[in-house]
Amino acid sequence: MADTMRQQVRIPVPQQQPRSTGADGPQLVSYVLPVYNEVDGIRRFHEELTATTATRPEFDYEFIYVNDGSSDGSLEVLRDIAKNDPRVRVVDFARNYGHQIAITAGLDHARGDAVIVMDTDLQDPPKVSLELIDAWVAGAEIVSARRRTRQDTRFKRATAAGYYRVLRRCAEVDIPVDTGDFRLLNRRAAEELRGFRERSRFIRGMVASMGFKQHEVLFDRDERVAGETKYPMRKMLRLAADGVTGFSTVPLKMITRMGFITLGLALLGIIYAVTLRLFFPAVTVSGWTMLMVAMLFLGGLQMLSLGVIGSYVGRIYSEVQQRPLYIVRDVIRHDAD
DSSP: OBOOOOEEOOSSOOOOOOOOOOTTSOOEEEEEEEESSOTTTHHHHHHHHHHHHTTOTTSEEEEEEEEOSOOSSHHHHHHHHHHHOTTEEEEEESSOOOHHHHHHHHHHHOOOSEEEEOOSSSSSOHHHHHHHHHHHHTTOSEEEEEEEEEOSOHHHHHHHHHHHHHHHHHSSSOOOTTEEEEEEEEHHHHHHHHTOOOSSOOHHHHHHHHOSOEEEEEEEEOOOSSSOOSOOHHHHHHHHHHHHHHHOOHHHHHHHHHHHHHHHHHHHHHHHHHHHHHHOTTSOOOHHHHHHHHHHHHHHHHHHHHHHHHHHHHHHHHHHTOOOSOEEEEEEEBOOO
C-alpha cells in the first residue's frame, strides 16, 4: 500500500540503517535518480534501467526517484511506475531545490551496499552503471564515470573542458576532469558523504575531497532522448561558482595580487607625474584623460573585488541560517506485500 509521510531533514542527518541480509544474501544496489520535468522520457528511462539490471540478477536493486518540484506531470508518471514496481521509491519535494540537493535527498534515503547516482535523461547510459558495479566488486570504493565523448554543442564542450581544467588547478583537492555526478559509492563512502551538509553544494568536489579508493570508467555520453536540458547557462554558471568558491580560495588570493599590481602601477604614475612637475615644468600635462582612466580602472577593480568577497560572505550567510536543505512532501512506495 502507498506510504505517505511529511518530513524535514535537518542537521545532523541520522545514519541510514542498512538492509539486513544473510551472509550469503544478495547485496543491494541503490540507484539515486533526480527528476525535474522529465515527463516525456522518464518511463523509457525506467524501462531501459530495469532491463539492464535484469541482466545482473545476483544483486537486489532499489530505485529512488527524487521529484525536484516538477511541474509537467512527472510526479504522476513516477506514481504509476512505483505502483507497478515495488523496488521504486519516489521522494517528492515540496518545491524545486535544484539538482545537487535532489542527489543529496536520494543519498539520504538510500539503503544499499552501493549507491549509483545518475540522471534520468538517458545521457548517462544505464549499461555503464553495470561497469561501475564491476569496478566496485573488484575493490573500488568510489567509481566515477568519466566522459570520453559527449553529444553537446561545441561551445558547451569547450567551456566545460576549460572549466574543469581551471578548477583542477585552482582547487585544494584533486577534482577529476570531465566527470559529472554519474558515479557509484560504496556504503561507507555514501555514509560519509551524507555528513556534508553545506547548502551551496558541488557534490563532485565533495566526493573528490573524501579520498577512498577511487576508480574511473570511461564512457560515451549520449544525446538527450526527450525534453530540454535542465542546466541552462545561468545554472551552469552558478554551479561553476559553487565549485570554485567551495573548494578554492584562489579568487581571494587573486584580489591581493591585483592589489599589489595596482599599487605598483599607481606608484609608477606618481613618479611620472612628480618627475614632469620637477624637471619638465614647461611641459603641459593633460591630466583629465589619465585621471579618468585611473578612476575607471580602480573603480572596476574594486567592484570586482567586492563581488568576489561577497560570494564568500554569501556562502557564510547561507550556512549560519541552519535551515533544512530540503523539505519532502511525500515518500511514495508500494511494497510487494
